[in-house]
Amino acid sequence: MSDRPFPDLLRDQIRHEFTAAQQYLAAAVYFDALRLPRLAQVSYDGADDKRAHALRMVQYLLDRDLEVWVGGLDEVISTFESPRAALEFLLLHEQRLTEQITTLARTARESNDYLGEQFTQWFLEDQVTEVARTKTLLAVYERAEGNLFDVEQFIARELRVPPKPDAATPRIAGAARIR
Secondary structure, X not given: OOOOOHHHHHHHHHXXXXXXXXXXXXXXXXXXXXXXXXXXXXXHHHHHHHHHHXXXXXXXXXXXXXXXXXXXXXXXXXXXXXXXXHHHHHHHHHHHHHHHHHHHHHHHHHOOOHHHHXXXXXXXHHXXXXXXXXXXXXXXXXXXXXXXXHHHHHHHHXXXXXXXXXXXXXXXXXXXXXX
């Protein structure tokens, strides 16, 4: 078990998720600069997704009446050697996030924090999807032998409709509309 309590690790994870959002944004700008609009859109969507993850974690802490800290970010890489290198970097980043969320889930379980454990399950499932999508993009790049037109066509054909959130999706902080 981690030597830190679940809420502390969750606060760290908020920083990791906001950092991931900025990392995806940096990759999106990189792809946009190369005139790769589909790869850019996948990355812009990834930035939105990771920001939403962080805000879901913020809302969980608020719902549990636990202190919330929103601070700085970890280092963000904004230049890449190639589109392949950018995809590899994003894959490694997703795998690191998966490890961090797995540690969160394990810590919640081992400390008998059943609410925390239940909360992390959605994120674990989402990470499986995120890693698989990034691995697929890298595999398509490899099969296309670097032909970015083929990669762009694959994205347009296969990744065009984002999945709709289900009822189990945790709420996002700030989503309430006051009229």
